[in-house]
């Protein structure tokens with residue numbers, strides 16, 4: 269009974285009903301976190317050309333946009349803010365402004381959707397004049413420890429506004445312990461700390477940078493983001509964040525890094541989120557537009573791959589299209 273003709277695997281997939289029975293269940297909508305871009309002001313709904321179906325939204329518009337998303341069972345958002353006009357500076361101080369776009373959006377969302385799980389991205393690159401993820405030192409490098417101090421201030425400002433969890437994405441050494449300490453000191457012991465623990469320097473962020481206007485004006489982020497050529501150090505990044513007190517880990521991007529999702533989730537008992545980034549989303553859109561593949565079927569296949577690799581949740585621009593993708 270070792271093989272053909274005694275074994276015929278096609279029996280396990282002969283009909284649609286049989287295939288359904290043996291299939292891994294689709295990820296539920298509650299596993300999706302929708303990343304959204306909030307802008308200051310009101311009645312603003314700006315199309316993001318490089319990310320079809322995604323918009324920069326003021327808080328009031330985001331409340332409207334969320335209604336059909338929440339109705340599908342999606343329970344969480346990850347907020348990205350933006351700073352407009354003057355005020356971007358060397359250290360990214362506007363990121364901690366209690367009247368910033370993110371800080372103002374949180375109570376508005378909370379009032380409309382009391383049970384929504386609100387995460388915030390904590391970084392400085394959309395708020396520094398130079399576009400790097402922290403203040404620079406005399407050599408032009410990002411000053412790690414000064415960045416940690418600023419990130420902690422930003423995280424506390426988000427917690428104070430009512431975020432359920434903060435998600436630091438700057439890839440600074442020690443940022444998790446610095447933020448946990450600051451949150452605890454300020455009385456935010458219940459605030460979740462979701463580490464972008466293994467975030468690679470990747471080409472897959474292009475459309476996002478277009479959406480956020482956050483590309484560095486000089487240089488790149490290879491000095492702090494993980495290298496796809498050094499997987500061992502990339503895994504250590506996640507394990508160190510666990511040791512520093514993160515509540516959940518993350519691998520970003522997802523689809524070129526399925527092996528990293530698998531590896532991190534086998535080495536840690538923490539939840540491992542996967543960030544299905546802008547480039548991964550927009551590539552499928554571009555291919556579908558050219559007729560190379562079906563949009564929703566390809567999205568579905570890619571999302572299955574992420575969960576098969578071991579992700580416990582996915583941060584994905586597909587979240588608003590859950591029903592179209594999974595047919596529920």
Ligand SMILES: [Zn+2]
Nearest residue numbers: 391392393401
């Ligand atoms: Zn950044």
